[in-house]
Amino acid sequence: MNRDHLALHLGFYLASWGMYRGSSQLLQNDYKVHIEAVDILNDYNHLRCNQNYEVAVCDLPEILEIIKELSIYYNKKHGVTPTDTLISKIVLGTLGSLPAYDRFFIDGVKQLELKSTTLKEKSLRELFKFIESNKEELKILKTIYPQYTQMKLIDMYFWQVGFDISKGKVI
DSSP states (O other): HHHHHHHHHHHHHHTTTTTSSTTOGGGSSOEEEEHHHHHHHOOOOOOOOOOBBBGGGGGGGHHHHHHHHHHHIIIIOOOOOOOOHHHHHHHHHTTTOOOOOHHHHHHHHTTTTTOOOOSSHHHHHHHHHHHHTTTTHHHHHHHHHHSSSSSHHHHHHHHHHHHHTTOOOOO
């Protein structure tokens, strides 16, 4: 696919996850705002997670670099605030190497008394530590849901915990 086509897909993906609503500066741009972001992501294509590859703590420097490059690009080029939610949804949807740091995910993380609530190095190290300490459970989940990356499974788990909290369900 060419970069224009990939940018269109990224724009629709982000719209489907609510990133174009309300006061989002993305709303003031068309899908072409994502063309150079696609180029950045292509530079890190080797970190794309799949059934045979998952990112690990050793990939953290490059993950932090992706976060930095995308944040600078959106902020400086287009005046779009590079929130952790926006950047993590982009990385989850394209490379599968981060969970989406949205409200429910963060609430779920806090419920389990983890401090992995930002896209900063210390926080992401804690996330990888959680993954390592739950690797057997994740292996089982991967056999049930082979289409999902490890980070997507983590995303879904913490999102559900956060959603249940919002509905007053006791965890």
